[in-house]
Amino acid sequence: MSSEAISMASSSPSSFSPPNIPMELHALNRQKLVRSLRQHLQSLSRPLHGFVFLQGGEEQMRYCTDHAILFRQESYFAYLFGVSEPGFFGAIDIASGKSILFAPRLSADYAVWLGEIKPLSYFKERYMVSVVCYTDEIVRVLHDHYKGAGKPSLFLLHGLNTDSNNFCKPAELEEMEKFDSDLSILHPILTECRIFKTEMELSLIQYANDISSEAHVEVMRKTRAGMKEYQLESMFLHHVYMYGGCRHCSYTCICATGENSSVLHYGHAAAPNDRTLDNGDMALLDMGAEYHFYGSDITCSFPVNGKFTSDQCIIYDAVLKAHNAVISTMRPGISWIDMHKLAEEIMLESLKTGGLISGNVDDMMAERLGAIFMPHGLGHFLGIDTHDPGGYAKGMERPKEPGLRSLRTIRELQEGMVITVEPGCYFIDALLEPAMKNSTTSKFFNHKEICRFKNFGGVRIESDVHITCNGCKNLSNCPRERWEIEAVMAGAPWPLDKSFSRGNIGEG
The missing domain is CATH 3.90.230.10 (Creatinase/methionine aminopeptidase superfamily)
Known part of the structure; x- marks a missing residue:
């Protein structure tokens, strides 16, 4: 082949640069889920009250060592909230559509070893949610936001992944008895939402x-x-x-x-x-x-x-x-x-x-x-x-x-x-x-x-x-x-x- 027929690629190493990440993406995903859940609950003649409640991923160590494995967020939590940090919980109020993030309360040592401790307002703005509180406030906050009768209902993620044959892990709380839990409704609806891309x-x-x-x-x-x-x-x-x-x-x-x-x-x-x-x-x-x-x-x-x-x-x-x-x-x-x-x-x-x-x-x-x-x-x-x-x-x-x-x-x-x-x-x-x-x-x-x-x-x-x-x-x-x-x-x-x-x- 002649040198004229072949010209090397341009000196620029890449034609692409990382795009800005639109957090509206996750807000739209939450809206899509709420619409689908409301339709399903109406079809069952159930009240449109309660919370979608998910637990984000936790940082993992390599066996018994203090070597942290590079964290990647749990996928369903990433889909709804876009949160890159570990240790978060998230809730979506089905009645109002409002979203609540719960951030871990970090010790003072975090600032020494891992960097600035961000205020709750940072997460509210970054992840475009309605409210941000600490994880040790989950029970109080969800009860305060609940407008229905009796215990608040929590729709938890539990269902079979047909590719891996593993089950999703539902969120866990020490005071789960203060809520009514539903393990059957959320998973198929949220999974169906994920199939169709915005x-x-x-x-x-x-x-x-x-x-x-x-x-x-x-x-x-x-x-x-x-x-x-x-x-x-x-x-x-x-x-x-x-x-x-x-x-x-x-x-x-x-x-x-x-x-x-x-x-x-x-x-x-x-x-x-x-x-x-x-x-x-x-x-x-x-x-x-x-x-x-x-x-x-x-x-x-x-x-x-x-x-x-x-x-x-x-x-x-x-x-x-x-x-x-x-x-x-x-x-x-x-x-x-x-x-x-x-x-x-x-x-x-x-x-x-x-x-x-x-x-x-x-x-x-x-x-x-x-x-x-x-x-x-x-x-x-x-x-x-x-x-x-x-x-x-x-x-x-x-x-x-x-x-x-x-x-x-x-x-x-x-x-x-x-x-x-x-x-x-x-x-x-x-x-x-x-x-x-x-x-x-x-x-x-x-x-x-x-x-x-x-x-x-x-x-x-x-x-x-x-x-x-x-x-x-x-x-x-x-x-x-x-x-x-x-x-x-x-x-x-x-x-x-x-x-x-x-x-x-x-x-x-």
Whole structure:
């Protein structure tokens, strides 16, 4: 490629700067919750009295030491109040809509070791709430604000997270007997509120996507054989923090190369992104930054040496076709199960064209062959949590078939949702070997061809997508076409300028 065809990115290290954080966002979230709660209570012929009452996160120490783990606010509390500090409680008066924050009363030593002790007025102004008091005043303040008869009612957060199978922890008070507690109403209503993003929420998710996409491109450009996987992780973390102000990531970075890219949640403590990159490897990098609680979740797959081999082309193109077909189909009213099956079908067709499998694709779908190559679900809700809650509302049953049982939601798409689209194709011995010996599925595999991919690993392509009124918008912006990836890895700017065309670079 000529030097004229490739111009390096501008000297500016980033095109983005951290946006101002609008605390109105959380005030709107509280208003949305109060409206939904009132409607629900009216449907039950219950009085519109009581308080939503949540406990924020507590600072945690590392085991028995005095080493504090970097604090990140509990997600439901963050959604409603936007508070970054630990030790807070929050209440919302259902009758009036007024919000009350309760701050911990700090000892004088705090000012010596941790900085200025802020007055209550600081928190009232910063977090745009109606009232701020101390946590040791909770019982008195809630009784003073209550306008109903009898004990004040507290609507506490308690319910199942269908992604983790963990239950939310309801707020705890020493004098809880002075209140009537409801553990059933709040969780499903608040979770439903979180599914549908406001414009202010979308702006933060978009920013997290912008800076993360830019960081992915930077890592892609600097990847070389001989490096360690953790160096790729380090480059990403540096970029999103140095230039994006993102102190937290949405999840533990997955920086998988070679056979590691078939380990779906690689990067954990037992597999710590520490392999040395080889010249012929594919890299699968699943990394996303978080800004003011709101996250991103992006996966890029590319050849370590910047040039796709013919085998890499087969697998990459199969995944990219599925990714693009799903996004082009997504709109309100579309079934997410149907989108998962569409991705499977397209990948199976591509693998058949590539000679890895043979037979009737409809028969393969009936035998759930797609789950051998893509055992995870197509995607998940995204917001304050990487796997944002609400995938399974009450009455929804998780499918039992292979692949489909891993779906994190089975809902129809609706305007305002943000959901990831992340098809993948992996060569996982623990799945392939039994399937190739099974009498009902063995016939589909071209065994010699499959064996050629034994240590290939896998490919995943993941984008974050906002469902609009008549379609969808891809919030992620990374090179996806093979020729785009090869151009960027050769030094082309991203996004590619208008003068750059596919003809500037070979197909690899």
